Amino acid sequence: MFVHSTFPVLALMIPACALASSGSSSPVPDCSSFRPVNSISDYHATILNTTYYDIGELDVQGTLNEVSICEIFVSVPYGSNDTLHFALWLPDTQYSSRFMAIGNGGFGAALSDTEMMEELNNGLGFAVAGSDAGHVGNGSGTPGVYEPFLHDEDQTKAWLHNSISLFTPVAKALINNFYGYEADYSYYRGCSTGGAQGFSLAEFHPDLFDGIIAGCAANYYTHLMLSFLWNSQQTDTNETYLSEPLLEYIQARVIEECDTIDGIQDKLVENPLECTFNISTLACSAGAPAANVTCLTPSQLSAAQAIYQGPVRADSSRTSIFPGLTLASEGGWWFPQVEAGLSTAITTPILQNLVYNDLSYDPKTFNWASDIDVLDERAGPLIDSISTDLSSFRDGGGKMIAYAGWADPSIAPMWTLQHVEAITKRTLGDGVTIADNDFLKLVMVPGGGHCGANIAKYPSVPAHYSISSVLVEWVEKGEDDVEGIRSWGPTNGDNRTRKLCTWPKVAKLKEGGDVDDWESYLCA
Ligand SMILES: *[C@@H]1O[C@H](CO)[C@@H](O)[C@H](O)[C@H]1NC(C)=O
Ligand SMILES: *[C@@H]1O[C@H](CO)[C@@H](O)[C@H](O)[C@H]1NC(C)=O
Ligand SMILES: *[C@@H]1O[C@H](CO)[C@@H](O)[C@H](O)[C@H]1NC(C)=O
Numbered sequence: 001m002f003v004h005s006t007f008p009v010l011a012l013m014i015p016a017c018a019l020a021s022s023g024s025s026s027p028v029p030d031c032s033s034f035r036p037v038n039s040i041s042d043y044h045a046t047i048l049n050t051t052y053y054d055i056g057e058l059d060v061q062g063t064l065n066e067v068s069i070c071e072i073f074v075s076v077p078y079g080s081n082d083t084l085h086f087a088l089w090l091p092d093t094q095y096s097s098r099f100m101a102i103g104n105g106g107f108g109a110a111l112s113d114t115e116m117m118e119e120l121n122n123g124l125g126f127a128v129a130g131s132d133a134g135h136v137g138n139g140s141g142t143p144g145v146y147e148p149f150l151h152d153e154d155q156t157k158a159w160l161h162n163s164i165s166l167f168t169p170v171a172k173a174l175i176n177n178f179y180g181y182e183a184d185y186s187y188y189r190g191c192s193t194g195g196a197q198g199f200s201l202a203e204f205h206p207d208l209f210d211g212i213i214a215g216c217a218a219n220y221y222t223h224l225m226l227s228f229l230w231n232s233q234q235t236d237t238n239e240t241y242l243s244e245p246l247l248e249y250i251q252a253r254v255i256e257e258c259d260t261i262d263g264i265q266d267k268l269v270e271n272p273l274e275c276t277f278n279i280s281t282l283a284c285s286a287g288a289p290a291a292n293v294t295c296l297t298p299s300q301l302s303a304a305q306a307i308y309q310g311p312v313r314a315d316s317s318r319t320s321i322f323p324g325l326t327l328a329s330e331g332g333w334w335f336p337q338v339e340a341g342l343s344t345a346i347t348t349p350i351l352q353n354l355v356y357n358d359l360s361y362d363p364k365t366f367n368w369a370s371d372i373d374v375l376d377e378r379a380g381p382l383i384d385s386i387s388t389d390l391s392s393f394r395d396g397g398g399k400m401i402a403y404a405g406w407a408d409p410s411i412a413p414m415w416t417l418q419h420v421e422a423i424t425k426r427t428l429g430d431g432v433t434i435a436d437n438d439f440l441k442l443v444m445v446p447g448g449g450h451c452g453a454n455i456a457k458y459p460s461v462p463a464h465y466s467i468s469s470v471l472v473e474w475v476e477k478g479e480d481d482v483e484g485i486r487s488w489g490p491t492n493g494d495n496r497t498r499k500l501c502t503w504p505k506v507a508k509l510k511e512g513g514d515v516d517d518w519e520s521y522l523c524a
C-alpha cells in the first residue's frame with residue numbers, strides 16, 4: 001500500500017546539513033542515520049526505514065516533491081494485537097515548525113499521499129504525516145467478502161475515530177527529535193473518511209491539533225451509508241432507473257432556471273437553497289415513448305423526489321435518516337458507478353461484516369424502521385462522530401474549518417450544513433449563528449463535488465482550493481477573517497478563479513468586475 005507510483009527511488013542519502021528555519025540553530029540530522037535520541041518507546045513504535053529525497057525525487061501520481069525531505073516509515077502497535085503504519089515527511093531546509101497530519105479515504109488501508117504531497121509543496125513549511133488508518137486491505141469492500149478490520153473492534157474504531165491520534169504523538173516526538181524542538185503548530189486535513197476523522201479529533205482527541213480541516217465529512221457514517229442504500233433502491237428497477245443522459249438533462253434544466261439568481265450567468269447555481277426548481281414540471285406527457293431522456297415518467301419522478309428528500313424511516317414518524325442530495329447535483333448521481341456503487345462497496349460490506357456478521361446478508365431485506373436502531377446500536381459507537389458539543393476543542397483554543405461541495409453526489413452537503421448549525425447552537429448557545437462561530441467555520445463550495453470537482457458535470461467551475469493557508473492565518477495570527485478563499489483550475493483547463501466564502505456569506509460580483517477573477521468578488 002505504501003507504493004510511491006513508478007518513479008525510480010533514488011535514495012541518495014545526501015547529508016542534510018542546512019539549518020532549521022526557526023527555534024534552534026542545531027543542524028538537522030542526516031536522514032539515513034537518523035535515530036531518535038529521546039526514545040519513542042513510550043509508544044512502542046518502530047522505525048521501519050528512512051529515505052532521503054532531494055527535490056524532484058519523490059513521484060506521487062506524477063507530482064514531484066518541491067521540497068527535499070527525510071521520509072520515515074514507522075509502525076505503531078495498538079489495541080490487542082494491531083499495528084498502524086505511517087509515513088512522516090520531514091523537510092530539511094524548508095521547515096516552518098508546523099506539523100500537518102493527513103486523513104484517509106474510503107476504508108483506509110492506504111496512505112493519502114496525493115494530499116500529503118499537496119501540503120508538502122504548498123509553501124507553508126509543513127512536516128507531513130499520513131497513515132494506513134490502522135489496517136491492511138483494499139480501500140473499499142466487496143459484497144460477500146470477509147473484511148477483517150470490521151471484525152476487530154480496535155481496528156474498526158481506529159479507522160474513523162482513533163488512527164490519527166495513534167500516530168500523531170509519535171510523529172510529534174520524531175519531529176522534536178529531528179529538529180531539536182517541538183513543532184509550534186499542529187494541523188490536520190482530511191476529506192470524506194478524512195472529514196469524519198477530523199470531526200472525531202475535535203470530539204474524542206480535542207487537544208492534539210490547533211487547527212482542523214474537515215471536508216465532505218462522513219462523520220455520520222451509519223446513516224450516510226443508508227443514504228447510499230436508499231438511493232440505489234429508489235432506482236433499481238427498469239421503471240425507476242435514471243439514466244445518465246436523463247440526469248444530465250435534469251441538471252441542465254435546474255441550472256437554466258436557477259443560474260442567474262445570483263446575478264451571474266455562469267452555468268453554476270451559486271446557492272441551491274435559493275433554487276426552487278420543481279421536478280414535476282419535467283413529467284412526461286401521456287404517450288411519450290419509453291426511455292425518453294428529456295422527461296420523467298411517474299416512477300422516475302418519485303425516484304428523483306425520494307433522492308432529493310433523502311432516506312426516511314418507514315414508520316408513521318417519517319423521520320429523516322439523512323439529508324437528500326441537492327438541486328443541480330443530478331448529473332453526478334450516475335447510478336451504476338456512484339450511487340449503486342457506493343451501496344455495493346460500502347453499505348453492503350459494513351452491514352454484512354460489522355452489523356449482522358453474516359456474509360450472505362441481503363441488504364434488500366433491510367427494514368427501514370426497526371433495523372435502523374440495530375445499526376445505530378451496533379455500529380454507531382464504533383464509526384460515528386456526531387457529538388454537537390465540541391466545547392473541549394473550543395476551550396483548548398482549537399479552530400476548525402468544515403467544507404462541503406454543493407454538488408457532491410456522494411455525501412449530501414446539507415448534512416455538513418445542518419451539523420455545523422447544530423454544533424454552533426449546542427457549543428455556543430441558542431443565540432449564536434454560524435456567522436458568529438468563533439471556532440468553527442463552514443465553506444460551502446458552489447458546484448463543488450466530492451472532495452474536489454463534481455465528477456463530470458461542472459467542468460468550468462474552479463475546483464481546486466487550498467484551505468490550509470487561511471487556517472494557518474487564523475490559528476497563528478488570530479485573524480478571524482477566513483473569508484475569500486481562492487479557488488482555481490476548472491477541469492476543462494480554463495484559468496478562471498472564483499471566491500469561496502464562509503457560510504452564510506456567498507460570493508457577490510463587484511460592479512463591473514471580471515466574472516472569472518476571484519478578486520472581483522466580495523463575500524456578502
Ligand atoms: C519502508 O517501509 C514501508 C512500510 O513497510 C514500505 O512500504 C516501503 O517500501 C519502505 N521503503 C523503503 C525505501 O524501503
Ligand atoms: C497477532 O496478529 C498477527 C498478524 O495479524 C497474527 O499472525 C498473530 O497470530 C496474532 N497474535 C495473537 C496473539 O492474536
Ligand atoms: C481485497 O479484495 C479482493 C477481491 O474482492 C478479496 O479477495 C480480498 O480478500 C480483499 N482483501 C482484503 C484484505 O480485504
Ligand SMILES: *[C@@H]1O[C@H](CO)[C@@H](O)[C@H](O)[C@H]1NC(C)=O
Binds near residue numbers: 236237238
Ligand atoms: C430490465 O430490462 C432488461 C432489458 O429489457 C431486462 O433484461 C431486465 O430483466 C429488466 N430488469 C428488471 C429489473 O425488470
Ligand SMILES: *[C@@H]1O[C@H](CO)[C@@H](O)[C@H](O)[C@H]1NC(C)=O
Binds near residue numbers: 278280281
Ligand atoms: C410542480 O409542478 C407540477 C406540474 O407542473 C404542478 O402540478 C405543481 O403544482 C407544482 N408544485 C409546486 C409546489 O409548484
Ligand SMILES: *[C@@H]1O[C@H](CO)[C@@H](O)[C@H](O)[C@H]1NC(C)=O
Binds near residue numbers: 285288293
Ligand atoms: C420526450 O418527451 C417530451 C415531453 O413529453 C416530448 O416533448 C418529446 O417529443 C419526447 N421525445 C421523443 C424522442 O419522443
Ligand SMILES: *[C@@H]1O[C@H](CO)[C@@H](O)[C@H](O)[C@H]1NC(C)=O
Binds near residue numbers: 516
Ligand atoms: C486568463 O488568461 C488570460 C490569457 O492568458 C488572461 O488574459 C486573463 O487575465 C486570465 N484570467 C484570470 C482570471 O486569471
